[in-house]
Amino acid sequence: MTSEATRLSAGDWARAALKAIAEGGLAAVAVEPLARTLGVTKGSFYAHYRNRDELITAALSEWGRSHGEDGLARFAAIADPAQRLRELLTVVVRAVQPLAPSVHLSLLGDRNDPRVKEAIGQVNRARLDLLTRTYRELGLSPDRAASRARVAYAAILGLLHLAQTDPDAPEPAVLADEAAAIFLASRV
Incomplete structure (x- = not known):
């Protein structure tokens, strides 16, 4: 797991969600597997987002901007x-x-x-x-x-x-x- 000094940002979570979307659509966006992929606990997710829908909205917004x-x-x-x-x-x-x-x-x-x-x-x-x-x-x-x-x-x-x-x-x-x-x- 990541240390306190290497906390993830909301953007890190959104980018991880975009990778999941690329590989499996919206259904692939799930907090626990993303946390494992990022090497953190679910608590890191909840420090930035209230729920999965907020993460999906943020990820799609990021993709819309960057692409x-x-x-x-x-x-x-x-x-x-x-x-x-x-x-x-x-x-x-x-x-x-x-x-x-x-x-x-x-x-x-x-x-x-x-x-x-x-x-x-x-x-x-x-x-x-x-x-x-x-x-x-x-x-x-x-x-x-x-x-x-x-x-x-x-x-x-x-x-x-x-x-x-x-x-x-x-x-x-x-x-x-x-x-x-x-x-x-x-x-x-």
Whole structure:
């Protein structure tokens, strides 16, 4: 167990809950197993949260922030839209690892939970907004930019899904190059 000097924060618990969600959805968030994983007693949990629902809400809020606007800020700051798109696609596709669990995909099984709907909606809106803005800056009309953003985002989510089930997927670098080539190919 951890010593008094190494107390866990509420954020540590939320991040542990996100790992559990990635591997098994909301049902995988349980205080005792998380405490064991973190090497602490349940008392540490109750120092930060009243119950499991509060932890899930905090974890989803953290995921929404880190994978939504806050997580995209470094890309949004890139002035050249072609470079922005290339870097975004490269980072996202290279992060897709064979058989790796995914919070986003795991949450889809709990998509009717209002907290999950809100978190996924927040992340989807931020990602689609950035992609749409990028395609607008590349010269596409508003409607085409929005459509292209949806197709690019769907491809990214599809690659994430395939990575969870396909141990023989091509190297992430190859996929990143292909994604950039496809989604930067036609600007009209």
